Amino acid sequence: MSKLLDNVVNDLSRLPGVGRRTALRLAMHILKMERPDVESLTDSISAFRTRICRCAQCNNLSDNEVCDICLDHMRDRSTLCVVEQVSDLLSIEKTHQYNGLYCVLGGVISPMQGIAPSDLRIDLLLDRIALGEVKEVIIAISASVEGETTLFYLMNSLRRFPHVKITTIARGIGFGDELEYVDEHTITQALMNRREVADRQ
């Protein structure tokens, strides 16, 4: 087998979810791509890996020291949303419904995976709250055992800011989900948090 092909297949198959067969298919596609497009791909991978930073204020991925969201003066500085990772932040941004700031923890507390509270950017959260502008902290982390542990830890850390309201995102049945396939815990939460239908006449 060609050494060049072998190398590209080996390197591509190290990516998550890419087996050797997929890597070969990708290589064959790369062969058909225009050279400038391949250059654009490799350049953007290199640039991303070497030049991306973490925002010094919220730990979001950023091209500069402080990210666009933190710099944006149109955003509401009194609300702070705590998420596990950048992809969660991007999911919330996609809704265009949230106009506050973020704090990207970088994970959840997990003794099994050796992630201690000190590995998370809880310091950024506390620093920002200490500035005095924050009125509400929305905790939007997963409802796993690790997530609950992290929530508990955060609640404890935030105890010294009694004037700050702390909320968590609602648990319930997603749009399009069928009750039949939803787990009991979610259904229980959805029942407990039921709302009165507003528009009754």
Place this chain on the structure above:
Amino acid sequence: MSKLLDNVVNDLSRLPGVGRRTALRLAMHILKMERPDVESLTDSISAFRTRICRCAQCNNLSDNEVCDICLDHMRDRSTLCVVEQVSDLLSIEKTHQYNGLYCVLGGVISPMQGIAPSDLRIDLLLDRIALGEVKEVIIAISASVEGETTLFYLMNSLRRFPHVKITTIARGIGFGDELEYVDEHTITQALMNRREVADRQ
């Protein structure tokens, strides 16, 4: 969203089978990779795209003008296997059961996709047979309508070499396939090509 992240997600999501969500997951993985590993990935993609050639004798992918298989003097030069594409050649090589040479057509005749016989490297096949060493041509192309058309065209082109034996790979039930789920055409072929059990006592 960070421009660097946006670029890498855009470029990755142009690859086949990679949506924006997968592209984002890949980007996050690239972020966690060691820098030399990312360099190795981008370098091997660039090198593959810019330096890979087609073997002048069989149209296989090759680092040099003639591929390792064609150069290998341990291989049987009297047998030639005709395949559609490089991935088919690699699948056959993986069996370690074939020791002859190849001819990679580069596709099959398909009026629908605008692939004419002149787009395929049938010339390489005929050139090699004209050298006089080839005794058997094994045609290992897919059993689709296009494949059958191509087979018919090849049979016609090879008519001027009456001393060369032409075979096609056997059609039948694959190992592990259940009859219940195999199409009628394959079952018909498998029945027609039935073999007597050799080891009867």
